Amino acid sequence: MVETFAIYRRIVASRIRSQLQYRLSFALTVAGNVLLTSLDFAAILVLFGQVDALGEWTVEEVALLYGISCVSFALTDIAVGQLDQLPRMIREGEFDQILVRPLGSLLQVVSADLALRHLGRLLQGLIILGVALTHVEVDWTPGRAAMPLVAIVAGVAIFAGIWVAFSAIAFWLIDSQEVSNAFTYGGSFTAQYPVNIFGRWLRRLVIFVIPLAFVSYFPALYVLDKPDQLGLPSALQFASPAVAVAVAAAAWVVWTTAVRRYRSVGS
Amino acid sequence: MLRLGFELARRGYGRYAAYPGATWAGVFTNTFFGFLIAYTLLAVFEQRDAVGDYDARDAVTYTWLAQGMLMTIYLWGWFEVALRVRSGDVATDLQRPLDFQGYWLAQDLGRAAYHALFRGVPPFVLGALVFDVLVPGNPLVWLAFLASVTLAVVTSFAFRFLFNLAAFWLLDYRGAGVLAMVASTFFSGQIVPIAFFPHWLAVLAWALPFAAMVQAPIEIWLGHAEGLELLGLLALQAFWAGALLLLGRAVLAAGMRKLVIQGG
Amino acid sequence: MIELDGVEKTFSVRLKRGRLRRERREVRAVDGISFRVEPGELVGYVGPNGAGKSTTVKMLTGILVPSGGRVSVAGLDPARRRVELARRIGVVFGQRVQLWWDLPLRDSFELLRHIYRVPYDRWRANLDRFSEVLELEPFLETPVRQLSLGQRMRGELTAAMLHDPEILFLDEPTIGLDVVAKVRVREFLADVNRERSVTVLLTTHDLADIERLCSRLLIIDHGRVIYDGTIERLIDRYGEERTLVVDLEEPAPPLEVEGARVVRVEGPRQWLRFRRRDMTAAQLTSAVASRAPLVDLTVEEPDIEDVVRRIYAEGAV
Numbered sequence: 001m002v003e004t005f006a007i008y009r010r011i012v013a014s015r016i017r018s019q020l021q022y023r024l025s026f027a028l029t030v031a032g033n034v035l036l037t038s039l040d041f042a043a044i045l046v047l048f049g050q051v052d053a054l055g056e057w058t059v060e061e062v063a064l065l066y067g068i069s070c071v072s073f074a075l076t077d078i079a080v081g082q083l084d085q086l087p088r089m090i091r092e093g094e095f096d097q098i099l100v101r102p103l104g105s106l107l108q109v110v111s112a113d114l115a116l117r118h119l120g121r122l123l124q125g126l127i128i129l130g131v132a133l134t135h136v137e138v139d140w141t142p143g144r145a146a147m148p149l150v151a152i153v154a155g156v157a158i159f160a161g162i163w164v165a166f167s168a169i170a171f172w173l174i175d176s177q178e179v180s181n182a183f184t185y186g187g188s189f190t191a192q193y194p195v196n197i198f199g200r201w202l203r204r205l206v207i208f209v210i211p212l213a214f215v216s217y218f219p220a221l222y223v224l225d226k227p228d229q230l231g232l233p234s235a236l237q238f239a240s241p242a243v244a245v246a247v248a249a250a251a252w253v254v255w256t257t258a259v260r261r262y263r264s265v266g267s
Numbered sequence: 268m269l270r271l272g273f274e275l276a277r278r279g280y281g282r283y284a285a286y287p288g289a290t291w292a293g294v295f296t297n298t299f300f301g302f303l304i305a306y307t308l309l310a311v312f313e314q315r316d317a318v319g320d321y322d323a324r325d326a327v328t329y330t331w332l333a334q335g336m337l338m339t340i341y342l343w344g345w346f347e348v349a350l351r352v353r354s355g356d357v358a359t360d361l362q363r364p365l366d367f368q369g370y371w372l373a374q375d376l377g378r379a380a381y382h383a384l385f386r387g388v389p390p391f392v393l394g395a396l397v398f399d400v401l402v403p404g405n406p407l408v409w410l411a412f413l414a415s416v417t418l419a420v421v422t423s424f425a426f427r428f429l430f431n432l433a434a435f436w437l438l439d440y441r442g443a444g445v446l447a448m449v450a451s452t453f454f455s456g457q458i459v460p461i462a463f464f465p466h467w468l469a470v471l472a473w474a475l476p477f478a479a480m481v482q483a484p485i486e487i488w489l490g491h492a493e494g495l496e497l498l499g500l501l502a503l504q505a506f507w508a509g510a511l512l513l514l515g516r517a518v519l520a521a522g523m524r525k526l527v528i529q530g531g
Numbered sequence: 532m533i534e535l536d537g538v539e540k541t542f543s544v545r546l547k548r549g550r551l552r553r554e555r556r557e558v559r560a561v562d563g564i565s566f567r568v569e570p571g572e573l574v575g576y577v578g579p580n581g582a583g584k585s586t587t588v589k590m591l592t593g594i595l596v597p598s599g600g601r602v603s604v605a606g607l608d609p610a611r612r613r614v615e616l617a618r619r620i621g622v623v624f625g626q627r628v629q630l631w632w633d634l635p636l637r638d639s640f641e642l643l644r645h646i647y648r649v650p651y652d653r654w655r656a657n658l659d660r661f662s663e664v665l666e667l668e669p670f671l672e673t674p675v676r677q678l679s680l681g682q683r684m685r686g687e688l689t690a691a692m693l694h695d696p697e698i699l700f701l702d703e704p705t706i707g708l709d710v711v712a713k714v715r716v717r718e719f720l721a722d723v724n725r726e727r728s729v730t731v732l733l734t735t736h737d738l739a740d741i742e743r744l745c746s747r748l749l750i751i752d753h754g755r756v757i758y759d760g761t762i763e764r765l766i767d768r769y770g771e772e773r774t775l776v777v778d779l780e781e782p783a784p785p786l787e788v789e790g791a792r793v794v795r796v797e798g799p800r801q802w803l804r805f806r807r808r809d810m811t812a813a814q815l816t817s818a819v820a821s822r823a824p825l826v827d828l829t830v831e832e833p834d835i836e837d838v839v840r841r842i843y844a845e846g847a848v
Binding site: 006007010011014015018092093094096097099100101102103104260263264265266 | 542543586589592593594595596610613614615617618620622624626627628629631633634638641642645646647674
């Protein structure tokens with residue numbers, strides 16, 4: 001296991017080195033990425049230009065949701081975003097090459113490259129998270145202070161699990177990989193808003209099926225000491241780590257099943 | 268000439284029709300995002316009855332139209348010309364007795380037709396099943412809408428074409444395009460209707476060409492522009508379409524000169 | 532070392548029949564293949580496109596799981612023990628790149644050292660040796676995407692050998708290479724097989740590769756092995772026609788000899804085609820000599836290509 005991460009680190013280090021060779025282009029790309037990802041928050045600000053609250057969440061509170069979601073997603077994107085290349089890898093035979101090496105296939109896919117430009121989203125997310133944390137009305141306790149961090153770590157696992165599981169669709173339906181975008185990028189968008197504004201079926205989906213609500217919503221309820229308008233048990237506010245583990249486990253099963261099937265059926 | 272254009276359009280259509288899997292996956296994604304955005308906008312209307320001349324139904328209709336038009340207009344992500352410039356293939360293209368810009372425009376129109384039918388209509392219909400959306404009763408509005416969408420596609424194409432030409436000068440043309448992507452996504456009203464913008468921002472938005480790509484057709488559909496106003500909107504679109512196309516031709520000529528002098 | 536026993540691979544293919552209907556068809560890509568390769572052999576694996584060559588190699592390297600039969604490579608079942616087997620084999624796909632595209636060649640080698648857990652000294656020694664033999668020095672620091680096809684292939688071969696694999700699988704390694712590059716690759720493979728006793732399975736369309744390198748040849752068609760043996764025996768048995776090239780003292784009209792036909796005349800030189808089963812070269816020579824004075828002669832054996840082409844066309848032999 002340790003060896004595995006050592007290898008990951010090395011591959012990533014060479015990628016970083018090769019990307020940093022073009023300093024100016026890199027800086028511009030990151031800057032551009034910051035702007036691009038800020039659009040989501042700009043949209044939120046525009047909405048709050050017209051109202052004081054969305055689903056009874058103030059702008060600072062929504063900013064907290066946004067910050068946690070954004071930072072988690074950015075970290076996940078950096079770690080496993082390469083999964084978007086999976087259909088191309090399968091199509092071009094690169095995945096077969098991966099199977100010939102003495103290393104896990106998932107690890108090889110996600111370490112194939114590292115798009116540093118995603119640091120832009122991370123930067124932007126951290127700024128907004130910071131601003132949110134300093135502006136929300138919270139009775140800070142050690143538990144409440146730790147929760148955003150817990151939420152981010154759990155969030156990364158949840159987003160990563162979703163990303164892995166849905167990317168595995170590429171093994172069945174090569175063309176249709178875009179479906180995973182709905183749940184990865186769409187998931188990130190969902191976690192930026194309070195879950196109670198969504199219609200009932202969507203609420204149920206993001207709480208019980210694709211547990212995006214555990215990335216930001218439930219942890220934020222705890223931090224803000226806000227009553228849950230959905231009337232769900234407050235224990236859920238602490239469930240993020242457990243949910244993260246469950247999602248990761250499920251994703252692992254999906255991936256290994258998908259690869260096994262690929263090896264049976266070819267491409 | 269027209270015949271050639273039609274053939275090229277058909278080719279453009281066929282290239283995307285060849286991947287039905289991708290199309291349906293795209294419809295799924297559009298639909299999912301449609302739901303997310305619609306709920307978000309509805310949350311605004313819990314607090315107010317109207318924003319500008321938008322009521323809740325307008326806002327939801329807007330959402331589904333915008334999602335449906337996303338691929339039809341194809342605001343960003345299209346780099347075909349840039350790729351050909353990068354690979355050098357553009358030199359052979361430019362030697363053909365075809366108008367280069369016209370060649371790509373015709374194909375794009377074919378593509379837009381396919382996307383309008385298969386990625387525009389389905390999400391809207393699905394959204395209409397769940398939400399209360401506005402559908403115009405007046406056939407003239409439909410006609411105007413179609414004209415407006417066509418102009419929007421042309422405008423968007425002209426803009427994309429311009430940005431692809433950056434490849435003549437820049438190694439990292441994608442990076443340069445990011446700023447344009449940012450601007451076009453936000454100021455076209457793709458994420459939030461321009462009607463929601465604070466006044467100063469809305470003025471800025473309408474001064475840029477992007478509003479002509481997404482917001483304009485939607486305004487027509489919603490009936491927010493009638494009579495003279497409607498014609499004015501169409502004229503604005505036509506203006507931007509023409510201006511960007513001409514600019515594109517000028518930049519292309521400059522790019523060609525560079526190619527000839529430096530060998531690309 | 533490599534053992535296949537009644538191996539089968541069936542794919543389920545969905546075909547479009549008209550607008551909407553889909554038909555499911557079973558394609559037997561590999562239909563009962565059995566053969567053994569002993570350690571240290573250098574075997575050629577040849578067949579027309581679609582014969583099942585790549586499918587076989589994929590099953591041998593653990594990429595695909597067989598539908599039936601038994602596969603054993605280096606004593607392991609590739610389907611079950613993929614990772615373990617991967618450490619002991621090297622694979623080169625001619626048309627695909629295993630090296631990291633944007634990184635300098637050297638970086639790829641370094642990464643492989645870690646992936647395959649090769650002790651530094653061993654890795655260093657191998658790299659120096661291959662670097663010398665394949666002349667990699669000039670472009671070790673160049674990103675792989677900037678290399679020419681020949682340079683890349685040399686890099687790929689090195690990459691496949693750095694971890695001292697027991698078996699080397701090659702799929703079209705000389706495709707697209709110029710003559711000089713091809714010779715280099717062949718020499719490298721011959722060296723590696725001879726000096727390090729690496730077992731080599733070479734899949735190729737280039738029969739010159741086979742001629743120069745392989746002692747044994749497997750021909751596969753329609754998912755079955757239709758020939759397994761040496762090249763000499765192949766030509767001997769199935770190379771029907773030979774050619775006697777005679778240099779006459781003086782130019783003469785095409786000679787008329789029973790059982791042979793003149794296929795070409797250039798001045799005093801004539802090419803006579805005859806069938807192995809009809810007469811020996813010696814018999815034809817004396818027949819020719821009795822008709823016209825000979826200065827010199829050579830006997831041309833059938834081209835392996837002609838033989839293989841015939842086999843493809845006629846099916847099992």
